[in-house]
Amino acid sequence: EVQVVESGGGLVQPGGSLRLSCSGSGVTFSTSWMTWVRQAPGRGLECVAAVKQDGSVNYYMDSLKGRFTISRDNAKNSLYLQMNSLRAEDTAVYYCVRGRNMDVWGQGTTVTVSS
């Protein structure tokens, strides 16, 4: 069974940090770009960050201004998102997604930034 599982979400104060993790079973990450997509409450989808198969190339939403870092560990079939200096507008469900054409999605992990 193909399964992608995110973890690490939670409630954090403005200015705080979180590290999201994603692991896959029945699905290989190493041969694909991997992306983080987020969905704010009641809103649409936006691609937050993406990383190439070997980790050599990353893309980030312009508005993040260097606060987030995406990384991967192909040996562990895992993806990560380090989020620093969190703001209220970062509140969202964060999805781990395989590929730049997004064929496999996780169930999402909720990040809430609030005092």
Added chain:
Amino acid sequence: DVVMTQSPLSLPVTLGQPASISCRSSQSLIYSDGNTYLNWFQQRPGQSPRRLIYRVSNRDSGVPDRFSGSGSGTDFTLKISRVEAEDVGVYYCMQGTHWPLTFGGGTKVEIK
């Protein structure tokens, strides 16, 4: 950034009737390899998005054949030949050709 514009925002449909969603991109989505990376996703209430169509017109495994995609260049369409109750949700187009990857704003399909 490539802007993806979907219409309509809301689409009330009678069960068994067809539905059509339009998606337009601000730039051509033809990649250097000759492929057009335009994808369609369905998000049912309370669920994660699920890809339905990739590269304009290819259905993903398990997607009913009542769903079809078409288009080229900057103009694309998702059609549902006969809407069923399980099709209720929000549909998004997304381009995988240009960085950053961008989504349309979504079309909410509901039953009349």
